[in-house]
Amino acid sequence: MVNIVEVKALQKNFGKFQALKNVTFELHSGEVLGYVGPNGAGKSTTIRTLLGLIKATSGQAEIFGKDVWKEAIEIHKNIAYVPGDVYLWPNLTGGEIIDLFLEMHGEFDSEKRDELIKKFEFDPKKKARSYSKGNRQKVALIAALASKADLYIFDEPTSGLDPLMEAVFQEEVERLKKEGKAILLSSHILSEVERLCDKIAIIRAGEIVEYGTLEEMRHLTRYEFKVETTTPPLGLQMVEAVHDLKVNGNKAVFQADSDKIQDILQALSDYTVVKLDSTPQTLEELFMHHYAQENASR
Structure with a gap:
C-alpha cells in the first residue's frame, strides 16, 4: 500500500x-x-x-x-x-x-x-x-x-x-x-x-x-454477555470482572472486559449453562463509553 x-x-x-x-x-x-x-x-x-x-x-x-x-x-x-x-x-x-x-x-x-x-x-x-x-x-x-x-x-x-x-x-x-x-x-x-x-x-x-x-x-473495551442457566446465576455478583449485572430469574446480562473472559467462564463453571452469548461493543458504544470515562475524570 x-x-x-x-x-x-x-x-x-x-x-x-x-x-x-x-x-x-x-x-x-x-x-x-x-x-x-x-x-x-x-x-x-x-x-x-x-x-x-x-x-x-x-x-x-x-x-x-x-x-x-x-x-x-x-x-x-x-x-x-x-x-x-x-x-x-x-x-x-x-x-x-x-x-x-x-x-x-x-x-x-x-x-x-x-x-x-x-x-x-x-x-x-x-x-x-x-x-x-x-x-x-x-x-x-x-x-x-x-x-x-x-x-x-x-x-x-x-x-x-x-x-x-x-x-x-x-x-x-x-x-x-x-x-x-x-x-x-x-x-x-x-x-x-x-x-x-x-x-x-x-x-x-x-x-x-x-x-x-x-x-x-475493541480489545480495550467490554463485551456484552447474555447467559441462561438452570438456576439463578447470583454468584456473578461476586466476580470483580463483571460490570452492570442484571439478573432476571435464570437469565443474566452483564459486561466484562475482553481480557477477563476466562474469569467469566470460571465463575459460570458452578452453574449448568443453557445458553451463552457474547458480542463486542459497537463503535457507538465504544465512543460513548470512552467519553463517559473522560468526562468522569475531569
Missing part, C-alpha cells in the same frame, strides 16, 4: 486556544480512515489544514509526499472534497454546478456523473436556490464521486441525506476502496464509520485519544 496522507505531531493554535495538539495519523491507498469526534473536537480544523486552507502552527502534514501548505495547488489536482455544508450559486442549475466543479477539477468520468445523478435520484435541471440541504449535498457528492482522484476527503458528507441516499454513498465509498483509492471520512454517523472504515481515529479536544483498527480498539 502507498502512503497517501501522513500527519505527524500536527498543532494548530488560534491565539491562545490550541485547536490541534500533536495530531498524528496516516492513510494508505485502498484504505478508509474514519475521523470521529464531537463538534469542536478538531475534525474540520484538521481537514482544513490538509486542504491547505489554514497553516499549521507546527508539525508535519503531507499528501502524496508533498507539503499540504506549500504545494496545495499541486495536491488539489488529485483530491476530491465534500464539506458538511455546501453553498451553491443560486441562479445556476444543479447540473450546471456539477459540470463546473468537474471542469475545475480536470479529470472526470461523464458516464459516472450521469449514473450518480440517477442513483442519487437528483434533478439537475432545477435552480440551486430551490434545493434542500440534502440536494445541495448531492451536488457536491456527485461532483466528487465522478472526479478521478487518488484521495477523497469527506467531512460529514451525508448530512441532510435520507437513509436510502446514505446507502448509495456507502456503496460508492466501497467502490472507491476496491479501486485502491484512499478515503478520509469524518462522520457523526458511527454505524457508517463502523461499516466502511479500516482504521478509526477518535479526536477529543484537539487530541487523538484512540487510533487503530476497530478490532485493535
